[in-house]
Amino acid sequence: MPNLSVGIIGMGPRGLSLLERLIANINSLSIRQEIIIHVIDSNSIGPGKVWRTDQSKHLLANTVASQVTVFTDESVDCEGPIVPGPSLYDWAKYLAYIGFDEQYDEEIIKEAQELQPDSYPTRAFYGHYLRWVYKRLIENLPSNIKVYSHVTTAIGLDDLPIGKQIIYLKDEPKYLIVDAVALSLGHIEVALTDKEKELQNFANNLGLYYIPPSNPSDICLDDIEPGEPVILRGLGLNFFDYMALFTTGRGGKFVRKEGKLKYIPSGKEPRLYAGSRRGIPYHARGENEKGAFGRHQPLFLTNSTIKHFHEKVERGEKINFKEEVWPLITKEVKSVYYAALISSSDCFCKSRNFLAEYINVSNEDEEKNLLNKFGISSDKWWDWDKIAYPYKDQKFFNKRDFDKWLINYLYNDFFNAKGGNVSNPLKAALDALRDLRNEIRLIVDYGGLNAKSHKDDLDGWYTPLNAFLSIGPPASRIEEMIALLEAGVLEIFGPNMTVECDSKNRCFKAYSPLFENNIVEAKYLIEARLPSTNINRTTNPLLRYLLETGQCSSFVISGTDGSRYDTGGLAVTNSPSRIINSKGFPHPRRFAIGVPTEGVHWVTFAGIRPGVNSVTLSETDAIAREILRLTEDSNDGLLSISEEVLC
Incomplete structure (x- = not known):
């Protein structure tokens, strides 16, 4: 029987970091008891959903290769050991050096060979890096640690006597009994708002096509026919993803002629019309001159x-x-x-x-x-x-x-x-x-x-x-946008984009109030943005279960004047981020990090950067060490129940 069993639910970069911190601290603390770690993700272990390796090669990460890591370094403020490891760029150079690996096809090797420290890798390549990190961790496990992977969805979580917890898994003939659970769920699904439901119902009733806020890599766009007008609402990062999927993703090419970028259509593109309240796209990110670790040192926010x-x-x-x-x-x-x-x-x-x-x-x-x-x-x-x-x-x-x-x-x-x-x-x-x-x-x-x-x-x-x-796109995306505008493939509405449902003409109608005569009618309306984080509207089965059973709560800020603001974020304590139930009590063996806690924390989508004391690494280290303190109870027999129970 194991002395300690742990469940990590959500195995993207944060879940992977937590696994790395658990292993590193077990080694550092010279823990000799047997430890079982269950890692659970509905998509893939390591990349998670956002960075999965089978997504389009036309989608880019928004951080340069040298500024992506999973590993700690001397800048990180944490109690646990510093165990350095390669950044995404370092790993790519290793892959390029060996020139061949049967795990990777020629396209991946080619990207590794061409990648520069300040290049933006494809998201799929980032996913391959995360998968490699997981493989490396598993191949170098101490003999007293066992890791079991479950590619499935966690749908429920309950307490059992003597400090144990039970994790219910979808479509599996067993459930898991563990001592501690950490949630690192990433972007969570939410129900449509009333306005989005109205647009969805309008589209369904008239045979139109409405895509609510979502990750573009999750959407099948095959039904949108060449030449058809498509309305995109949003000019942030999701817009640039759709822009790529509808152009180079359909066989179009960007070529440079006399120093200027030109777009050569494939003939398979729809006609893109885009806008937002501000009416212009996010600022392009400046080409990186700071290296892997450079950052502005505050003069005032000291x-x-x-x-x-x-x-x-x-x-x-x-x-x-x-x-x-x-x-x-x-x-x-x-x-x-x-x-x-x-x-x-x-x-x-x-x-x-x-x-x-x-x-x-x-x-x-x-x-x-x-x-x-x-x-x-x-x-x-x-x-x-x-x-x-x-x-x-x-x-x-x-x-x-x-x-x-x-x-x-x-x-x-x-x-x-x-x-x-x-x-x-x-x-x-x-x-x-x-x-x-x-x-x-x-x-x-x-x-x-x-x-x-x-x-x-x-x-x-x-x-x-x-x-x-x-947090805008690479400069290359802005140059591509210019080429598409000049090629007539893309048009921008202008400020304060307005979308209306036109029942008479059986279409969506969009325009800018500045140019009311420039109206676009289309069968297709795409919300080019991610859904907001709000556990009160979540459709994630695990969070929904925890919320409905009072085992978690939304983070509410109360003012001295009696005002209240429900942030929609998953309520957690200060580090080590214990989940707080509906009665305001923190769970001693249940933790959460990442995007669902937006509101308690700010900009939780930010990735792990080397050399800048990444907050994520401090958080995952603190959770790992708190979980491992449970091994101190192992001698009283409380941690001796089997980690798996067959239904």
């Missing part, structure tokens, strides 16, 4: 500042994001922008002198005086409104004017991105937002903000703004 915020929360006070945190984010971004601007036209020493003085600026007048002192003209001053809404001072007399402006805007965005995330002032500043995610999380996580500020300022305003500015 450890002492974060400690001050924590002390305020401990006194029972809540933080107002827009009044207290946003000004510090603004100063961080401006400091990077102006320093890069000075360096680009002068010298590094001068930019360093600027920063030494800028850190003491306390108001707008002092800032203007300093900018004038360093010769920065007012037309180059940072302006959030112009960056968030670059067309706000433009006058478009017709749709053609907007189209011309958009092409020029996209070209500028592309060339800025090619300038790099250190050298180009704009892209350096926006990349700083990405670097600051850890600091912001330390302030806003676990209900640090007051209820209204979390709802309106963080979720309603800053999070979508941050996404638009800092």
